[in-house]
């Protein structure tokens with residue numbers, strides 16, 4: 001159901017809130033203020049220039065903003081709720097938490113912060129820290145639950161300078177390990193896996209963390225190795241053998257009956273166990289990896305064309321996919337690119353993937369420029385000043401690829417607060433996937449009443465054009481539903497081994513295939 005009836009037509013709740021969170025210089029009067037209105041030509045307008053969209057002055061702070069209730073703006077409400085959550089018991093905010101208070105309070109979309117704080121466990125965590133019931137340290141945080149929310153608050157506290165930085169993924173692995181080991185029933189297996197984790201996996205991760213972030217992938221790989229080793233030991237036990245009694249036949253049988261991921265995941269454990277006399281010295285069967293064959297140039301061009309033309313692909317997916325397909329860079333490296341890695345030489349856009357920076361030809365350069373103008377995940381307390389080219393949902397961390405991103409999607413952070421569902425009925429801004437059907441079955445306000453000359457109804461844009469600045473993205477661009485590159489595509493193209501020198505060849509093939 002539409003919630004507002006503006007001169008341009010009915011506005012659903014999602015588009016209304018979005019409109020009330022848009023600021024800038026009004027194209028009508030040139031004043032810098034809230035710009036809820038959109039003219040038929042797409043100009044951004046203040047409420048006055050749009051024909052009077054309502055009063056949005058906060059009765060407490062006097063700012064023009066989305067009003068949460070009783071005429072009080074979202075930021076004032078967020079400030080009140082944060083103050084309550086962060087008070088040290090005497091009615092004032094614990095001084096060490098003031099930077100956290102300021103950073104959350106300053107988020108561009110206070111509504112997200114209010115919704116985040118409305119979850120019962122979030123104020124509970126903040127209260128525990130503010131009152132000193134739990135020490136304001138990494139260890140103190142680790143004693144709190146649920147862990148996803150704790151991870152998010154930890155990232156914020158590190159970003160604010162309240163807690164010292166730690167390698168987040170190393171920390172997560174250290175937290176996960178004892179819990180996982182507790183679940184191993186056989187005490188001998190548990191002991192052996194504990195030794196392997198401590199003296200091999202953790203030692204390697206800590207060494208890596210001294211020179212750079214260990215990242216999501218190494219953390220996951222270490223867990224996979226442990227899980228695979230546990231499965232192997234269980235399989236061995238089912239055959240009546242301890243690790244010391246493992247035979248070449250046991251090993252060959254296991255390798256013959258598992259997939260290549262498990263085989264690869266087990267090799268480090270087997271080598272370590274043999275070197276440390278936990279297993280007899282056996283020959284490790286060779287692993288023939290089940291990598292997909294490299295994609296052909298034709299397939300590559302097809303993928304590039306789809307990425308270039310498909311409006312349903314999100315801009316962030318489009319840019320990352322183009323960088324993989326054009327430059328064959330590994331995904332972990334691409335997501336760590338920063339704005340400083342994108343430069344210009346005259347009209348030529350350059351990207352620094354090594355030295356010297358390489359040129360990005362048109363039309364791909366245009367995609368990167370467009371994407372940079374509207375990078376995601378910058379509107380909350382998480383990443384307001386992020387220099388990452390692909391900022392993630394968590395403070396200081398880049399975005400993760402679709403498969404892991406969806407696996408990690410939680411309700412832990414304000415950024416993951418679900419948007420109010422847009423009305424399916426005739427919001428004049430909501431890009432309904434079947435807008436034609438919508439307009440015929442449900443007459444809009446502008447159709448039902450004579451259009452007002454001062455602010456005529458805004459025509460519904462074609463379904464394939466990009467959404468306007470205020471427009472909430474439609475169901476087609478939902479993370480789960482949008483037609484996005486499958487992880488297989490990324491992996492497959494990542495293995496093609498194209499060198500950056502092939503960019504010219506790709507570019508010419510691309511142009512030819514379009515003519």
Ligand SMILES: [Zn+2]
Pocket residue numbers: 026027028029030031045046047048049050
């Ligand atoms: Zn104006």
Ligand SMILES: [Zn+2]
Pocket residue numbers: 058059060061062063072073074075076077
């Ligand atoms: Zn206010």
Ligand SMILES: [Zn+2]
Pocket residue numbers: 011012013014015016422423427428429430431472
């Ligand atoms: Zn709408």
